[in-house]
Amino acid sequence: MxxxxxxxxxxxxxxxxxxxxxxxxxxxxxxxxxxxxxxxxxxxxxxxxxxxxxxxxxxxxxxxxxxxxxxxxxxxxxxxVPHGTQQPRRVSIEDNHPLRKAAEELLRAEGGGARNADIARSLFDAQDEANRDLDEHRKASALQRIERLVQHERKALGRNPKYISTAYGQGLLVDLTAVAIQLDDDERKLAIVAVVVETASGLIIASRLGSQGQFVDLQREAIAEGLEFLAEHKADRTVDAQPKVDLHFTLPPPFSEQDLVLHELRKSVRDLSIGRPGGHTYGQALVQWIGPRVGRIALAPRSTLDIKGLDYSRTRNAQTLSRSMAEAAWRREVLRHNEPILHVLKSVGAVGGRGVGDGRMAQVLRGIDVVLAGALRPSFC
Structure with missing residues (x-):
């Protein structure tokens, strides 16, 4: 003891x-x-x-x-805990920035589903006269600034009680990405996380951390955890009252759409967007919806496929942890990310109030699990 x-x-x-x-x-x-x-x-x-x-x-x-x-x-x-309540640094955006309202309107019009980069491009193009004489380097810098503004507005919109009371539960993201943690028992390779996100709020419903080669298992474990979360917190929406869910599903390597049976899943969602195999596919949707970090831990999308942590850490910070401490650190940062979002969701009754334990989102998660279970059958191995 x-x-x-x-x-x-x-x-x-x-x-x-x-x-x-x-x-x-x-x-x-x-x-x-x-x-x-x-x-x-x-x-x-x-x-x-x-x-x-x-x-x-x-x-x-x-x-x-x-x-x-x-x-x-x-x-x-x-x-x-020293610095235990310190929040990660945020991008400072002026309240009267002329693009803020335009970014919010586009996010609302797209139902939160459009990529930040695409919205930023639309806003940039709308400023054609102001940006016409910029060289390529300055254009790229301007686009990056606008994209950060869009991410700021997406986060603010996800914590807007009026918006979230109607938008919550209409979109799900199931993604995979490396994160800036080297596993000391895995040749210092970067840890991999599977994440399930409710896209309107940015709430991480579930996630699991592991190592290279566990992609399918991690996604299935995250989905099981997500079903438990929805049931325990009554965080779902009824099937009858709620329209079908939009889903972005990043396929686990090495599988493609041709390898997996997706037709039943397509029937259960309103729109299915597939993240296809490729080194620059994993984690990109996650970055678009919640930003480049979860709490204080940076996401490393481009390093998802078999990249050693030592290679990553040559240019970026990556802490080296045991598997158990890596899991604990990740859970802590997910908690840090989720707490302010859950506060808003509970205040409008989206979680623990008028919600149900088994509805539209659970239906979709079970459909994904069926797809992933099929991927583990001998014919796919």
Whole structure:
């Protein structure tokens, strides 16, 4: 029985809340003793013990101790982990930027389904007079700035209660991508994640992290997790009241449309967009819908197919973790990504309110699982 278990049993006699467990599991082993010391000190202070010796025991001044104590009250374990509540850096866009309204209108008109790059191109082309004299380098830079603006507006729209109350549940993305984590037990190759996303809000319904060669298994595990999430949180929409779902489904390598039986899946969706095999296919749709990071972890779409982490890390940052710590770190960043989205979804009753546990989205996820199960049959191997 470890010290963490004994301490958490005292703090939470009925069991540590799942959110707190996710946050603690992601704490690096070398920092756990420090984090446990902080948790114990602030918890004992909350129970009425004098603060001075408790602050001294963890090397904090009065101001520092009260800051950590306040963070514990507001954020739980995340509050006592150094930088544990710090949000990833966001692109700063002026409120009165002339393109913001235009980007929002295009996103609404497309139902959230168009790629950021395509919307950015439309906005760029509409400024023909202003951009006519730009050279190719400056045109590319301008397009990148507009694309970042569109991503900003997509995120804002996904947290707009009025919009999300009607748009939620109309689109799903099932994708695969590498992420900026090197697995130390897998020749330092980058970890792979399979992700299921509700596209209007950007909510990650489910995801699984693994290694190269597990593509089909990871997608099936993510789908099973997604079905559990929908059922547990009543996060689906009824079949009768909701139109069919638009689906973007990235096929797992090495399969193509000709390899998989997709006709039944096509019947269950309104529009089916297929991400076909290719080194630059994986993760691109995910980046378009939620951005280049999940929490603090960067996505690495172009490195999805058998690229060693050492090759990636020559030009970019990639932390090296064991498989278990990589899974814990990924779960923590998914939680960081999802919490503000879930707050909005719950406020409008899309999750846990008027929703159902088994509806349109679950129907589509089961259809994908049938396709993937067929991919594992001997005739495809």
């Amino acid at each position: 470890g010290r963490d278990w004994e301490l958490f049993e005292q703090i939470w006699p009925s069991g540590i809340p799942p959110r707190e467990q996710i946050v603690f599991d992601a704490v690096a082993p070398k920092k756990r003793e420090m984090v446990l010391n902080r948790i114990e000190a602030v918890w004992r202070a909350e129970r009425g013990e004098p603060w001075e010796p408790l602050a001294a025991s963890i090397g904090l001044s009065r101001a520092g101790f009260y800051k950590v104590r306040k963070a514990w009250r507001e954020h739980g374990i995340a509050g006592v």
